[in-house]
Amino acid sequence: MNLSPVNYAEMCKQLAQISALVAGFSFAFISVLITSTSGKRITNWVIGFSIASIAGFLICALTWTLNASRMSIYIQEEVKSIPAVFVSLHRILSLIFTLSFFLFFITLGLTGWIRSKKLGIVSSAISLSASLFFIYLLTSFIS
Secondary structure, eight states, X not given: OOXXXXXXXXXXHHHHHHHHXXXXXXXXXXXXXXXXXXXXXXXXXXXXXXXXXXXXXXHHXXXXXXXXXXXXXXXXXXXXXXXXXXXXXXXXXXXXHHHHHHHHHHHHHHHHHHHOHHHXXXXXXXXXXXXXXXXXXXXXXXX
């Protein structure tokens, strides 16, 4: 990755915003599930996967935000390229971000099973399709 601190900071801001947005949706979703009276075991699984997804997205959002703010120092000092430690950190965060999206897709797939078997099959099929499409799109960005 040969980015300037300005470009890297902007990329971090965008990724942090996406992470925070999806974490917020997941949090709102589990808030509804936690207050529901459903005693089904699948509800607990959905809540667990959703919490894991939220944790990953929040880690990414916070760290990418901190990376973007740290880049302001390098921008002021007119550093031409970002230090290697940020490249390594970005790779780790990208893996966490990707894993969090898969956990999010699992959550979406399991939600239908709370209501009925038919809806469970539909939600699982849609989630599986979205996951496969996500994998297909990611292959364009993995070098």
